[in-house]
Amino acid sequence: MKIKINRTGLLCFWVLMVLYGLAIFADFICPYAYQDENRDFSYCPPTAVEFQDQGRWVRPFVYGRALTFNAIHRRVYVIDHTQKYPLHFLKGGRLFGVDAPGRFYLWGADARGRDLFSRIWYGARISLSIGLLGVGISFILGLLIGGIAGYYGGWVDNILMRVCEMFMMIPGFYLMLALRAAVPENFNSVQVYISVVVILSLIGWASLARIIRGMALSLRERDFVLAAKTLGVPDIVIIFKHILPQTISFSCATLMLTVSSYILAEAGLSVVGLGIQDPIPSWGNLLSDAMGIVPVIFAPWILLPGLFIFIAVVCFNVIGDSLRDAFDPMFNEKG
Amino acid sequence: MSVLQIQNVSKSFGNLRAVEDVSIALDQGDNLAIIGESGCGKTTLAKMIMGLAKPDTGFIKAQYYSVQMVFQDPNQSLDPLWNVWGILKEALWRKGALPPQDIQKRIEQMLVAVGLSPQVLQRFPHEFSGGERQRIAIARALLADPQVLVLDEAVSALDTLVQKQIIDLLKKLKQDFNLTYIFISHNLRLVRNFSDKIVVMYQGKIVEEGRTQSVLSAPAHPYTQQLLQAAFYTNFRNL
Numbered sequence: 071m072k073i074k075i076n077r078t079g080l081l082c083f084w085v086l087m088v089l090y091g092l093a094i095f096a097d098f099i100c101p102y103a104y105q106d107e108n109r110d111f112s113y114c115p116p117t118a119v120e121f122q123d124q125g126r127w128v129r130p131f132v133y134g135r136a137l138t139f140n141a142i143h144r145r146v147y148v149i150d151h152t153q154k155y156p157l158h159f160l161k162g163g164r165l166f167g168v169d170a171p172g173r174f175y176l177w178g179a180d181a182r183g184r185d186l187f188s189r190i191w192y193g194a195r196i197s198l199s200i201g202l203l204g205v206g207i208s209f210i211l212g213l214l215i216g217g218i219a220g221y222y223g224g225w226v227d228n229i230l231m232r233v234c235e236m237f238m239m240i241p242g243f244y245l246m247l248a249l250r251a252a253v254p255e256n257f258n259s260v261q262v263y264i265s266v267v268v269i270l271s272l273i274g275w276a277s278l279a280r281i282i283r284g285m286a287l288s289l290r291e292r293d294f295v296l297a298a299k300t301l302g303v304p305d306i307v308i309i310f311k312h313i314l315p316q317t318i319s320f321s322c323a324t325l326m327l328t329v330s331s332y333i334l335a336e337a338g339l340s341v342v343g344l345g346i347q348d349p350i351p352s353w354g355n356l357l358s359d360a361m362g363i364v365p366v367i368f369a370p371w372i373l374l375p376g377l378f379i380f381i382a383v384v385c386f387n388v389i390g391d392s393l394r395d396a397f398d399p400m401f402n403e404k405g
Numbered sequence: 406m407s408v409l410q411i412q413n414v415s416k417s418f419g420n421l422r423a424v425e426d427v428s429i430a431l432d433q434g435d436n437l438a439i440i441g442e443s444g445c446g447k448t449t450l451a452k453m454i455m456g457l458a459k460p461d462t463g464f465i466k467a468q469y470y471s472v473q474m475v476f477q478d479p480n481q482s483l484d485p486l487w488n489v490w491g492i493l494k495e496a497l498w499r500k501g502a503l504p505p506q507d508i509q510k511r512i513e514q515m516l517v518a519v520g521l522s523p524q525v526l527q528r529f530p531h532e533f534s535g536g537e538r539q540r541i542a543i544a545r546a547l548l549a550d551p552q553v554l555v556l557d558e559a560v561s562a563l564d565t566l567v568q569k570q571i572i573d574l575l576k577k578l579k580q581d582f583n584l585t586y587i588f589i590s591h592n593l594r595l596v597r598n599f600s601d602k603i604v605v606m607y608q609g610k611i612v613e614e615g616r617t618q619s620v621l622s623a624p625a626h627p628y629t630q631q632l633l634q635a636a637f638y639t640n641f642r643n644l
């Protein structure tokens with residue numbers, strides 16, 4: 071089966087691959103660990119890399135900085151031209167960095183002087199994986215329950231669909247908050263991560279199950295399903311072999327769109343402080359630093375995680391759309 | 406020896422009596438045609454024979470899984486997402502775990518028997534013509550080792566020339582596999598040289614039955630006469 075995806079979709083696919091690549095290799099790419107802080111560099115702006123020293127080309131380096139306060143007690147970082155920290159590469163298992171006491175902030179620092187660049191890519195691990203895992207669970211639930219409800223019909227269908235409606239009745243965000251409230255407070259970070267995954271997966275499965283159920287309801291009357299029945303193929307095999315594969319075009323497209331909505335949902339949870347907890351970064355809780363107007367005005371770089379949420383969400387949506395387009399003609403052709 | 410017994414079977418959809426009090430007894434080696442216009446309940450009857458629908462009243466007696474069916478539209482009866490290998494392998498489901506060489510051998514032999522090359526195993530249904538697809542559907546039905554084959558408008562969706570090829574194939578297969586046929590059609594012309602017995606259905610009921618020769622030469626029911634006229638008026642010597 072060949073799937074021809076359009077160019078924008080392909081571009082978005084590669085953008086995502088790069089994001090996932092950076093997340094996977096965060097240990098190597100980032101100059102600092104995500105919890106590596108230095109209060110002397112609170113909200114330190116992005117560091118400029120110098121290539122020339124007194125008009126001569128030299129090995130790239132950064133100047134040291136000194137924290138001062140101006141007349142209205144605002145932080146001002148002044149560049150100290152006497153301190154030079156050469157950029158070194160592939161040292162200590164990291165792609166680039168500078169020696170202490172110098173600090174290198176490619177994309178600026180947060181309130182505690184932690185490197186935003188590093189925290190974004192460590193945070194990408196959480197944000198980009200949580201959506202995928204959540205969607206994975208949602209899909210297993212949605213396909214299985216929708217497939218069974220539609221294929222068997224009758225009272226099985228009735229019971230399963232009422233359960234779905236219970237989940238669909240509550241608006242997603244409130245359902246999420248309610249479920250989060252049920253999670254014990256003393257959970258460690260791994261347990262929080264898993265519970266966020268489960269919470270996310272519980273918001274999306276019901277609507278998927280309903281649509282799959284509708285498809286299964288009409289697919290079960292198709293001749294190829296009847297033929298399999300007369301051959302003595304068990305129901306569950308028919309559901310997996312003949313019913314669910316027919317929904318693949320819809321499922322793949324929806325899968326992508328759901329990933330993006332889960333990434334947003336995780337961000338939403340984390341922004342209000344109910345998701346992944348500091349010091350572990352996620353794009354959502356990184357963005358929660360930007361909740362106040364003052365930091366945003368004086369340290370606008372802390373909005374960067376929002377840009378990456380945006381990029382990831384757009385990419386998943388575009389891929390979802392182009393997958394739908396890619397599947398369409400093929401199915402029309404086969405009638 | 407009786408292989409299939411249909412006894413006073415009725416089925417309604419709401420107010421519509423799709424099949425009404427139908428009884429048919431089928432002996433080993435029979436070649437029975439069920440004739441009737443569209444909507445007279447032929448497919449409903451076939452589905453009840455297959456156990457895909459339950460009769461409201463009456464019963465159908467056959468050995469378990471001894472009946473297989475070839476559906477009207479080969480575009481619909483073959484899963485578009487599976488290749489020939491996957492489609493045919495499914496027919497061996499009830500045989501349990503067979504050694505792989507055995508499966509391969511059975512499937513290839515069956516493909517040859519229905520006039521296809523064993524090289525088509527990796528191809529998908531949309532890569533075949535209508536006639537070839539119907540051959541695959543026949544191969545699938547026969548791989549399940551049936552005694553009785555229900556052919557529900559099995560050639561109606563095909564061109565006249567291909568119809569003749571499939572009919573010839575069915576004649577040959579009947580001998581080779583010692584089959585009993587229920588050949589369902591709305592076209593009397595097709596069954597003239599094919600079936601030995603005819604059942605004529607009209608609005609869910611059997612209105613006439615008998616040996617093909619006698620029904621065609623001396624139709625008793627006015628509906629049969631009408632059908633005959635419609636079938637042979639324009640082109641009597643066709644087929």
Ligand SMILES: Nc1ncnc2c1ncn2[C@@H]1O[C@H](COP(=O)(O)OP(=O)(O)O)[C@@H](O)[C@H]1O
Pocket residue numbers: 418421423441442443444445446447448449450
């Ligand atoms: N599942 C169903 N629900 C309601 N009506 C049906 C159903 N299946 C068939 N019918 C009706 O029963 C009648 C007989 O249909 P069918 O057995 O398919 O006829 P044929 O195969 O002879 O063309 C038709 O009027 C059809 O509309």
Ligand SMILES: [Mg+2]
Pocket residue numbers: 447448449477558
């Ligand atoms: Mg029919």
